[in-house]
Amino acid sequence: MKRVRSDTDEIIQPCGCIKVGIVCRYTRTKLAKALEDFGDRVQYSVFECILDGDLLDKMLARINKIIVEGDDSVRIYALCAGCEKVIRAIGLGKVTKTENVYVV
Numbered sequence: 001m002k003r004v005r006s007d008t009d010e011i012i013q014p015c016g017c018i019k020v021g022i023v024c025r026y027t028r029t030k031l032a033k034a035l036e037d038f039g040d041r042v043q044y045s046v047f048e049c050i051l052d053g054d055l056l057d058k059m060l061a062r063i064n065k066i067i068v069e070g071d072d073s074v075r076i077y078a079l080c081a082g083c084e085k086v087i088r089a090i091g092l093g094k095v096t097k098t099e100n101v102y103v104v
Contacts, residue, residue, distance in 0.1 A: 016056075018047040021073035027066060031074075034062045042089075 018035060022028035022045075032041065038059045039049025051059065056076075063074055079087075 016049050016051060016079055017077045018049060019073075019075040019077070020045040020047070022067065023071045024068070027068065027072065031063065031066045034066060035059070037062075 018039070020028070020031060020035070022031055028045075032047075035041070035047045035049070038051060038055060039047050042048050049055075049059070067074060
């Protein structure tokens with residue numbers, strides 16, 4: 001996984017927010033199911049994902065197979081670990097957090 005060090009020597013892990021604007025209900029459902037393989041659906045058309053470069057490439061390949069470029073819109077916003085600390089959720093839902101994974 002590509003990691004970047006900040007000024008405070010903190011390791012920044014890539015994550016992102018994906019905003020979807022899909023015209024066709026079938027395409028929207030198919031894309032939503034694909035994006036749920038990479039992260040959490042936090043609103044009807046917004047997903048939060050924790051991705052490294054390889055996962056981002058895989059996700060982009062799946063998105064490109066599903067959407068109709070002239071009709072649909074997918075926006076991906078990269079967020080660093082520093083940004084993740086200041087995300088606030090008001091009302092229902094929770095902020096997607098980086099999880100530690102241990103392989104035994």
